[in-house]
Amino acid sequence: MASNRLSPRDLTDHLLAGISPGARQDIVAGSCQRTLRAAQVLFRTGEAAEQLFLLRKGRVQFSRLARTGRQIVMGILVPGDVFGLGTILAQHVHYIGTAESLESGEVLVWTRETMQALTGRHPQLSENALRVALHYVAVFAERHESLVTVSAEQRLCRALTRLGDSTGTRTRSGIEVRIKNEQLASLADVSPFTVSRLLKRWERHGVITKSRGIVHIVCPEKLLLD
Amino acid sequence: MASNRLSPRDLTDHLLAGISPGARQDIVAGSCQRTLRAAQVLFRTGEAAEQLFLLRKGRVQFSRLARTGRQIVMGILVPGDVFGLGTILAQHVHYIGTAESLESGEVLVWTRETMQALTGRHPQLSENALRVALHYVAVFAERHESLVTVSAEQRLCRALTRLGDSTGTRTRSGIEVRIKNEQLASLADVSPFTVSRLLKRWERHGVITKSRGIVHIVCPEKLLLD
């Protein structure tokens, strides 16, 4: 919660946590590696969950299309993140969002079939998946709380800070976040117009600098005005 | 999604699904039964998750106190529902909400310790917990989508319908839901004033009738105007 991480997370933090090297090898052997091009769709909302993904390189946007046609970005996934958790369940479920790569990258993919076998041999996998799922629940709960209690400005601020934490890259003059206004808007549950105006204001105050598709957080501490 | 259920759900739907009678006995034997009075707090947001609950009778409100002091109701739990899932994890986590009984009832309780042992013997438990957790994720995602795409009226409508489904009781003249405006307001993410006004309007249209703490849904089909 406190400070910007910015250190590449250990890829085995999530799905493979607490699993012995041997078992880990067995599990990874059951996956196949896939290379991602930019803007490639891995799966869509409502499709049967047949593949589990572990992101290794690149970024993936997890979103959902509302019946109004409006796209809701639920999160930007980064290396180490796991998605498509429904795949692990014995009964068939459906993806609750659409996953698409924002840039070129790399994923490990497991099919439902393999996962069934693997969770049989390594029950720890289920538990790890549970941890991840509960984490998502917590994230949603907080986002929801933000939405109903704080102002648009504070929400944008939090969204940007979180992004800086997870997908930001350190530069000499702060943190660079590759994100466009529209995604930011959706993540903060704010209109793109408001995003533009607020970023402009922060820029005038010297907290950030902005160019198309990129936000430089110059002064992370000034951003957090909770 | 389609019709009102109103049938008491099998208590073994969730946590104990797909588990053999023998194993089931072993698991239940590890729990202790606890009777609930009304307005009893089972745990609070932020406390260490040390107990897993399975609700057998009564209703439990799962909520969260925003820093603004405002209470956010995340859901009304009904018999069969499981909560405190973090208890199952090996590493310590914290409850993300506060659980308190709305009326007298009954729960089965497992301690962290017992759960560790039980999930070792019955890995199916982890998977079931995962299913429940993913369900919660889906519920949140939908609620969030509602919040950012549809009107207050539609949100209230959905919230009430959902409640009718889960906690409603069938009467000669429709479905009775024991809920007060303020809870309804929080569940639908709407102000209590708006709730009052909308319910009044629906009452004039003959869709519901209302008395203190109770909403009678007279005409469920008229409610759904998606």
Next chain:
DNA sequence: CGATGTATTGATGTGGATCAAAATAAGTGG
């Protein structure tokens, strides 16, 4: 019957969405 929690009702205000239009940047291909 006070007393306390719950619900109603009307009046007022406003945060931020929406709309329309233009400006800017980034391709793309000749």
Next chain:
DNA sequence: CCACTTATTTTGATCCACATCAATACATCG
């Protein structure tokens, strides 16, 4: 390198759904 297209961002004007506030009414109960 320029003309042309397309995506992104900006800016100002307008608007409205809903919250908020204030006051009152209604239930329920000890």
